[in-house]
Amino acid sequence: MTSLTRRGLALLPLAALLVPELSAQRTFDQEQMKANYAEMQTHSWFTNGDWITDFAAAKAKARETGRPIFAYFTRTYAP
């Protein structure tokens, strides 16, 4: 067994302790997320067009008008 392998094995218990921390999902500051979304809704691309943000409402309008849905997928948070 090489010295590198021995050192690696010695660190295993520490790694085992860290796994729950490493695998924990990232959390998002909800107040910031809400502020981001509110800010997005002031952007000119959004305010100047008849954008619907509710999927059910978009489908209902598509059924009513016979028009296809032009769906734009975007986000308001940094990954």
Place this chain on the structure above:
Amino acid sequence: MFSKQDFQDWASDNAVLFASVMTKIEGRKDDDLLRTYEFRGFPSLAILDAEGNAITKKVSRDLFSMKNVVAAAPMYAKIKAEIDDGKEIDEKAWFMAQLAMGELDSNDVREGIADLGITGDEKAKAEEMLFVLEMGELASKSRGRGATEADKMAACVAVYEAFKAGKRLPAGAAPEAFVDEMLVDAAKDSGDKKAFFFAYDRVHERMVERIASLEGYLPRYRADLEKFKDNKARVARIEQALGRLEQMIADTKKELTELEAAAEKLRS
């Protein structure tokens, strides 16, 4: 694109605009709708039917393509369903639908027009879209990785010849910027005022917009230099990036000056 009046005017009469916004707000309905359509990144575009089924997830970012895709989407979905059911279909209608949806290349279109005997208004439409495809393919070939000076020269000649033959791109088509630049280059060499001034205003406007857009980033870099002034490594990286940005601005300003000088020379 979405801020522009021509997009809004068209969209208000022809489509249902749906912004699917991933906000990470807990409990918000359909917040991660993107995953349903197996998109991996933002932004993404799709055309959906009234049940939310994706008709296409391939939507080009130019208004000309968007208009064609939205107009053809219902017919495309209908014929596709007939194909899936094993029914006989109207081959011409399928060809025109696929063409509008951006599923054909220029060879497919030339063969389709000939083999299917496309005539009249449909032929005119198909030939218009064929020209858009040809210019787009030229742009990719002359600007893509591995493109040589010979490829660029050949593209310039091809665009100029098409212009002299009376061919014009429809407004808002994706290769417009490429075609305009090729025309300006060809016309500067040949002294062709008609070709030069056909494209000049648009090329000039794009350069001015590009400079403004690039200059818009300068304050942020300068603010970061101040913010991280005690971090030498960080400052070095920011200065490097700032240097590249400033060079891009200088290069574009030089191109603009040369363009304006060429215009002045051709006017005299």
